Amino acid sequence: MSQPASITPATAETARQVVSAKNLGLTFQTNDGPVQALSNVDLTIGKGEFVSFIGPSGCGKTTLLRVIADLEKPSSGSISINGMSAEQAREKRAYGYVFQAAALFPWRTIERNVALPLEIIGLPKAEQAKRIARTLDLVNLTGFEKKYPWQLSGGMQQRASIARALAFDADLLLMDEPFGALDEIVRDHLNEQLLELWGRTEKTICFVTHSIPEAVYLSTRIVVMSPRPGRVTDVIESTLPKERPLDIRETPEFLAIAARVRDGLRAGHSYED
């Protein structure tokens, strides 16, 4: 359709683009009539970014993540991951997904849980063992290989599930409120570890949250979303440095970004009724 001259710069750009959504919309048919979960979402996420999606419940942030993961099909618009369709990307195992709950299989030990995606891909046993050791080390769970999920605390279980998502070495990590069910102390600790892990692995991370401090602390970019219909109301670039100790959260710069996020949420009527 387009001329060859215009294709070259476009493909060069898509190489850097990990996620690209254009005019994305999704409508669920429910018993109470159609619900517009996503409407007119335009978004590009570049390689190595840490993007948070924040908004009240019903704003479509989880739905957007699920569309990226090909767990939901959009009803309009287009989405591409690494220049492929969402379905192709999933078939190529382009991303690791971390759910709200750890979702570990209770009948598998921690190491067998991390091995699950590797078994499905069909990696040889020796390679599996190497990857398991490496990813468990990344999330500081070395020594817990033979434990069953119920023998671990909630925070450790969620770390194991992150290790599982990292195991097959996808460049994109999709995280759906992974620390939402944990207490604040554990959460702070895991946020710190996640940043460190992101710095070391240079992965692209999409992170859904409803906590403003969490979003500001972690992200290079914050996507503010709003409900009825679910849409993007603001995109905030973080000016914080890459190195972020926990006490960065008391700096004026941090508080200024947090205030912008709060303003964005207010502008989207998120605080009403």
Next chain:
Amino acid sequence: MDSLRSKIVPVSTILAGIVVLWYVFAVVLNAPFQRDLDRRGGVTPTTTEFIAETLAQKKPTLPAPHQVAENFFKNTFQVKITSARSLVYNSWVTLSSTLLGFAFGTVLGILIAVGIVHVTTLDKSLMPWIIASQTIPILAVAPMIIVVLAAVGITGLIPKALISTYLSFFPVAVGMVKGLRSPELMHLDLMHTYNASRTQTFWKLRVPASVPFLFASMKVAVAASLVGAIVGELPTGAVAGIGAKLLAGAYYSQTIDIWAALVAGSVVAALLVAAVGLASRIVERAMGGRPA
């Protein structure tokens, strides 16, 4: 130890209550015949003698617990195991067909469940028939199965086992359909993000998730299998087995024999259910279950 004691006390209290009640009923139910006997014999026993006699009849309406216990003990431990009177021998005959039928039933139930979970057409078409199959009285079906199979030359253990199968596949099929559908949505989504094939999802997620359901339904199925085997012995004119003992006892009004065979059947049932329970514990432990 404490948990054992806390179980034994209530159970034995109920047992003691039942035994007392049983004696009362034995006296009451056997009294008319005893009175008749005494009148014709022209004797007038004291109350104590009368009660003792109602509890020592040869063919009582309701045998006293000690009569049943004595008969059970004698026919279990004191006769040769190969003897037709031996309850061990008869229990074994019934047990062997129970186990064969139970094995068939479990395999059939699992296969049906797998089919129902994976093939929409089977889900729609098979389930009503499976439920309907259990509304047909087994007592009516059993003789026909035996007769039809005998006509095609199949006799002996298999026809009896098939009646057990008929009763035992049902709980397994229903339980396994539920079990194979038990994985949470999140786990299914997880497999989807890995682009796992249906076979991989089946073996790595659905099967392990269904194991607790399998054992729960096998407990019901094994008891049903035993009932099936006993019912299968009734219309076949079987010469051995608990069912045959019950039938022979009924022909000759050997009420004590009937009750002893009943006790033997209950013991076998309890052992079977306990065996399934034990297997379930072992498998649970191997699958990393949290110790209760």
